[in-house]
Amino acid sequence: MTACTHVAGRTEPAPTTGGGCQECLAEGSQWVHLRLCLSCGRIGCCYSSPRRHANAHFRFTRHPVVGSLEQGEDWRWCFVDETVV
Numbered sequence: 001m002t003a004c005t006h007v008a009g010r011t012e013p014a015p016t017t018g019g020g021c022q023e024c025l026a027e028g029s030q031w032v033h034l035r036l037c038l039s040c041g042r043i044g045c046c047y048s049s050p051r052r053h054a055n056a057h058f059r060f061t062r063h064p065v066v067g068s069l070e071q072g073e074d075w076r077w078c079f080v081d082e083t084v085v
Contacts, residue, residue, distance in 0.1 A: 004078045004080070004081040004083060004085050006064035006065050006078050006080055006081065006085075007038075007064075007065050007076060007078060007085040012036065012038060012067060013036075013037075013038065013039070013040065013041035014041055015036055015041050015042075015043050015069075016040065016041040016042055016043070017041075017042060017043045020034060020043065020045075021034060021043055021044050021045040021049070021051075021053050021054075022042065022043060022044070022053075023044070023045075023051065023053040023056075024045055024049070024051060024053065027051070029050060029051055030049075030050070031045030031046070031049040031050075031051070031053075032045065032046055032048040032049040033045070033046040033048060033049065033068065033069075033070050034046070034068075034069040034070065035054040035066040035067065035068060035069060035077075036066060036067045036068075036069050037054070037057060037058075037061075037063050037065075037066055038063070038065040038066060038067055038076065039061070039063035039064070039065070040061070040063060042057055043069065044056070044057045044066070054066055055079070058079040064078055064079055064080045064081075065077065065078050065079070065085065066079070
């Protein structure tokens with residue numbers, strides 16, 4: 001794994017949405033995996049999901065790092081550096 005300046009000193013915020021991807025829940029669509037924005041706590045669906053809301057959230061907000069919300073996974077992804085951190 002590579003260190004990046006975007007993850008240094010970040011703590012994991014509490015999720016601001018419960019039960020899944022906020023947009024998917026509102027649309028009635030489904031997701032594959034969930035990601036937590038480490039800047040604001042928004043939950044979005046992963047790149048493998050049909051709607052890719054975590055990626056859309058990054059493009060809109062420029063919040064750089066997400067973490068996996070999948071059980072047993074503890075990795076984080078930096079969209080800016082395109083690397084696992």
